[in-house]
Amino acid sequence: MILIIGAMASETDAISHLVTNPDNFTLNGKNVVTGEINGHSVMIMTTGVGKVNAAFGLTSVLSTYKVDYIINVGLVGGFKPLNPGDMVFIQSATYHDFDLSIFGYDKGQVPQLPTDYLPDQNITKQVQSKLNLIETKLYTGDTFLTEVIEPNSVCDMEGAAYFQVAHLLNTPMISVKIISDIVGEPSQLEDYSVFEAQCSIRFKSLIEQILF
Numbered sequence: 001m002i003l004i005i006g007a008m009a010s011e012t013d014a015i016s017h018l019v020t021n022p023d024n025f026t027l028n029g030k031n032v033v034t035g036e037i038n039g040h041s042v043m044i045m046t047t048g049v050g051k052v053n054a055a056f057g058l059t060s061v062l063s064t065y066k067v068d069y070i071i072n073v074g075l076v077g078g079f080k081p082l083n084p085g086d087m088v089f090i091q092s093a094t095y096h097d098f099d100l101s102i103f104g105y106d107k108g109q110v111p112q113l114p115t116d117y118l119p120d121q122n123i124t125k126q127v128q129s130k131l132n133l134i135e136t137k138l139y140t141g142d143t144f145l146t147e148v149i150e151p152n153s154v155c156d157m158e159g160a161a162y163f164q165v166a167h168l169l170n171t172p173m174i175s176v177k178i179i180s181d182i183v184g185e186p187s188q189l190e191d192y193s194v195f196e197a198q199c200s201i202r203f204k205s206l207i208e209q210i211l212f
Helices: 009-016 051-062 121-131 159-168 188-210
Strands: 002-006 020-027 030-037 040-046 069-078 087-095 134-140 154-156 173-182
Touching (some): 002 009, 002 051, 009 069, 009 188, 040 051, 069 087, 087 159, 154 173, 173 188
Parallel strands (some): 002 069, 069 173, 087 134
Antiparallel strands (some): 020 030, 030 040
């Protein structure tokens, strides 16, 4: 089974329309749809916003079901020179709000775990051979950022948490994001609202291409 996971219904709802013979239910309070897309057995989960919701939702699935691999979709803030509307492939993910560097760890590194979480290389090759998306680094934290961290990267509130759980439970994962807003720009909040309303249709098209 392939798990498609996102934080908000605005990111996942349209994807659910691709599912044949859908079964809608809740798993530990999280909305789930199971069925098939183009002959592939799938589950779609909407976890809610933030690192704890993300980790709890994904752990609930992986501790209950056999998942072959995970596709994470979602909106991100971008840092110039990236642009609103860009679809990006996450080449690595870390935390911007976790810092034990005083004890010798890298900033963003949880003890005994990697500083940067990487997507599964085999699935990356398959997907990127079809899509050839911009590849960039993801910074995750429980803050809607309005200040720049690193040019040409992106930020969200869930991605690295999904990657951490996938790493701990040894499940391959990739993440594809749409840039909704450019951090620090005067139009940041307005741009976010516009792209939130549009993103689910684009993610539906993305999943159609990946699972063709």
